Amino acid sequence: MKPFGFPSCLAEYLPDPSEPVDRWYQAANSSNVSTTLRIIEELGLSAPAVLVDPFAGAGSLAVAARRLGVPFLGIECDPVLVSVCMAKIFYAGSDGSDRSARHHESLADESPGQSVLPMGIEPHVALVRELAAKQGHRLTHHDIETDITTLPGSAAGSSMVWGDATQEMSWTDLQRISGQVVIYTSPPFGPASPRSDAEPDLVIQAVDALSNSGLRGPERPPDRRVPYNDLVIAVLRNAEKRFPGARAIIEHEPDDAGLSQLPELVGRIANSTGARVEALFETRRFSARGMLSILVCDL
Ligand SMILES: C[S@@+](CC[C@H](N)C(=O)[O-])C[C@H]1O[C@@H](n2cnc3c(N)ncnc32)[C@H](O)[C@@H]1O
Numbered sequence: 001m002k003p004f005g006f007p008s009c010l011a012e013y014l015p016d017p018s019e020p021v022d023r024w025y026q027a028a029n030s031s032n033v034s035t036t037l038r039i040i041e042e043l044g045l046s047a048p049a050v051l052v053d054p055f056a057g058a059g060s061l062a063v064a065a066r067r068l069g070v071p072f073l074g075i076e077c078d079p080v081l082v083s084v085c086m087a088k089i090f091y092a093g094s095d096g097s098d099r100s101a102r103h104h105e106s107l108a109d110e111s112p113g114q115s116v117l118p119m120g121i122e123p124h125v126a127l128v129r130e131l132a133a134k135q136g137h138r139l140t141h142h143d144i145e146t147d148i149t150t151l152p153g154s155a156a157g158s159s160m161v162w163g164d165a166t167q168e169m170s171w172t173d174l175q176r177i178s179g180q181v182v183i184y185t186s187p188p189f190g191p192a193s194p195r196s197d198a199e200p201d202l203v204i205q206a207v208d209a210l211s212n213s214g215l216r217g218p219e220r221p222p223d224r225r226v227p228y229n230d231l232v233i234a235v236l237r238n239a240e241k242r243f244p245g246a247r248a249i250i251e252h253e254p255d256d257a258g259l260s261q262l263p264e265l266v267g268r269i270a271n272s273t274g275a276r277v278e279a280l281f282e283t284r285r286f287s288a289r290g291m292l293s294i295l296v297c298d299l
Pocket residue numbers: 027029030031032054055056057058059060061075076077078081163164165166185186187188189193195222223
């Protein structure tokens with residue numbers, strides 16, 4: 001398969017500090033919400049039933065789902081980032097109409113799994129404000145409430161798993177939703193990928209907030225040295241079992257040595273998964289590591 005250009009993708013790759021809800025806290029390796037939406041639209045998928053991101057990070061895809069008004073299903077191993085995602089998915093304003101409570105009521109009967117009981121979103125919002133303050137950015141209640149007015153979104157049916165995306169059990173906690181499932185993800189490109197590295201007190205605060213929301217972490221934290229291609233193969237194998245028929249959009253940047261992993265990855269997908277690679281785009285956008293490519297697979 002020959003890579004080809006993605007000429008109408010004009011949006012930027014770095015996170016947008018003015019993006020409502022997403023701006024509350026962005027990691028250095030967070031995605032740009034408008035770019036992800038543009039790519040989803042370019043692929044003819046602008047009306048998915050659900051967005052899934054197994055490497056959810058600070059939740060830019062959760063915000064993309066909010067903008068589309070569809071549920072978001074995420075997996076993330078870093079408790080601080082899981083907490084950030086919880087705030088970005090579920091916070092619905094300080095008027096007492098906490099969306100998570102309504103979500104809980106609507107789903108309690110059908111999905112008793114731990115990932116769909118996100119009660120108590122305020123502590124996640126408090127953590128986000130502390131993280132923002134550590135970045136030197138004063139995030140006021142007014143900013144947050146303004147964003148909620150701009151982007152009320154629709155979180156019904158959303159859930160977040162604090163877990164290892166390479167493990168099948170993380171996926172079984174994600175409920176199936178009928179209709180077009182779009183998996184959009186940006187796996188870590190190498191061991192040098194930046195991460196939250198929050199101070200221990202914030203990690204403890206995040207773990208408490210997650211525990212109050214009914215979330216437990218993985219038995220063992222994932223090995224950060226797993227190479228990009230191994231992560232993608234493990235995730236595709238889990239995704240094709242849980243969401244057969246889904247379309248997966250996977251971001252790729254050169255590895256820590258500046259090399260592309262794509263030629264080997266495309267061969268491995270054909271040999272060791274049931275997924276079909278449908279397209280490979282070069283966005284002509286560069287991060288510090290080099291060209292951002294988008295691999296599109298049907299599961
Ligand atoms: C490139 S970042 C994702 C950035 C995200 N798109 C955002 O906007 O913030 C990759 C994320 O994958 C997470 N991660 C790494 N290995 C993982 C694993 N095995 N399971 C789940 N999450 C993992 C990292 O903690 C990191 O937050």
